[in-house]
Amino acid sequence: MIARQSDEHPHGVDLPLDPLPGHSSRGRLERVLRRGEFAVTAELNPPDSANPQDVYERASVFDGWVDGINAVDASGANCHMSSVGICALLTRMGYAPIMQIACRDRNRIAIQGDVLGASAMGVANILCLTGDGVQCGDQPGARPVFDFDCMSLLATIRSMRDEAKFLSGRKLTTAPAVFLGAAINPFAPPHDFRPLRLRKKIEAGAQFVQSQYCYDVAMFRDYMARVRDLGLDRQCFIMCGVGPLASARTARWMRANVPGVHIPDAVIARLEGAEDQKREGRQICIDIIDEVKEIEGVAGIHVMAYRQEELVAEIVAESGVLKGRRPWKREARIDERQVVERLGELLDRDAISPQDMAEKALLNDDA
Numbered sequence: 001m002i003a004r005q006s007d008e009h010p011h012g013v014d015l016p017l018d019p020l021p022g023h024s025s026r027g028r029l030e031r032v033l034r035r036g037e038f039a040v041t042a043e044l045n046p047p048d049s050a051n052p053q054d055v056y057e058r059a060s061v062f063d064g065w066v067d068g069i070n071a072v073d074a075s076g077a078n079c080h081m082s083s084v085g086i087c088a089l090l091t092r093m094g095y096a097p098i099m100q101i102a103c104r105d106r107n108r109i110a111i112q113g114d115v116l117g118a119s120a121m122g123v124a125n126i127l128c129l130t131g132d133g134v135q136c137g138d139q140p141g142a143r144p145v146f147d148f149d150c151m152s153l154l155a156t157i158r159s160m161r162d163e164a165k166f167l168s169g170r171k172l173t174t175a176p177a178v179f180l181g182a183a184i185n186p187f188a189p190p191h192d193f194r195p196l197r198l199r200k201k202i203e204a205g206a207q208f209v210q211s212q213y214c215y216d217v218a219m220f221r222d223y224m225a226r227v228r229d230l231g232l233d234r235q236c237f238i239m240c241g242v243g244p245l246a247s248a249r250t251a252r253w254m255r256a257n258v259p260g261v262h263i264p265d266a267v268i269a270r271l272e273g274a275e276d277q278k279r280e281g282r283q284i285c286i287d288i289i290d291e292v293k294e295i296e297g298v299a300g301i302h303v304m305a306y307r308q309e310e311l312v313a314e315i316v317a318e319s320g321v322l323k324g325r326r327p328w329k330r331e332a333r334i335d336e337r338q339v340v341e342r343l344g345e346l347l348d349r350d351a352i353s354p355q356d357m358a359e360k361a362l363l364n365d366d367a
Contacts, residue, residue, distance in 0.1 A: 025177050028328055033237045055090070062309070069096065071098065077136045084118055098126070108156065115160060150201065150204075154201060157176070161178055161180075182209050184197070187260065242285050243304040
């Protein structure tokens with residue numbers, strides 16, 4: 001039987017959890033990782049829209065399967081709904097967002113303000129990124145900022161949290177209670193340098209990391225061996241990035257155009273030989289998870305299913321990484337249903353329209 005998590009505030013899903021000793025945040029993701037449970041996060045494809053329902057529909061496919069949802073910050077230097085905007089919507093509904101911050105678009109003043117605002121809204125997790133160059137995106141004429149890089153961004157937010165002060169030294173009234181993360185790429189050369197770069201990120205403040213897509217388990221296993229030799233797996237929670245490939249054509253395009261993505265020829269050949277390439281891509285992802293979950297020092301997986309978010313539940317379920325554990329799921333509250341039913345009764349009574357009801361309410365207020 002699947003056990004329910006108790007990681008929910010009794011007075012409202014949108015409220016932060018009670019603080020725990022040794023925890024930096026009041027969020028669910030940190031609790032899951034510190035309990036030693038294998039964590040699962042996923043990436044939300046941001047909409048090109050101002051409709052909040054577009055965000056909620058995309059988040060709902062993860063219900064009951066993930067411990068955190070990454071709100072990406074103009075990844076690939078392409079413009080979408082902002083990370084902080086998505087986080088505001090997700091926290092309102094009780095989800096556990098991981099707010100990504102890319103250094104490309106905002107200076108230190110704007111970023112520090114966003115950190116305070118996000119924490120005030122209930123964001124408990126922040127992933128610090130340098131960000132892709134503007135030449136990679138759909139508006140290459142944009143002016144890049146890069147006032148920070150990922151290291152200085154980590155150090156700045158850690159100082160805000162632990163020392164309650166801005167980078168200028170000015171004191172904060174209330175410090176942001178956030179769990180700090182960063183990205184890693186074990187598959188980019190020089191490979192011997194990658195564990196050392198992880199150590200630098202940990203020294204700057206990273207408490208968890210999510211990796212680039214893993215399609216070469218042998219290479220990732222070698223990386224983790226060097227990480228363990230340095231003792232870094234005991235200082236930081238390491239999550240392996242995985243994702244389904246829709247086709248061999250998609251795999252070739254990603255390998256050629258997405259910075260840092262390494263896809264071996266054997267993976268592409270397996271896709272080409274499949275009768276249903278999309279199904280095979282999903283199975284490759286599951287097979288990779290089955291291998292990486294057994295690697296010592298791996299604390300979880302980060303599932304990036306771009307435009308295939310509906311597959312996340314299947315992938316997580318079939319991989320068995322949760323071992324019967326059920327991450328938080330948004331449930332319709334009884335008071336929400338009662339409000340809807342009561343509103344329906346009021347609208348039906350005397351066949352009054354919503355517009356007439358609003359006008360009637362205004363008249364009563366004026367009286």
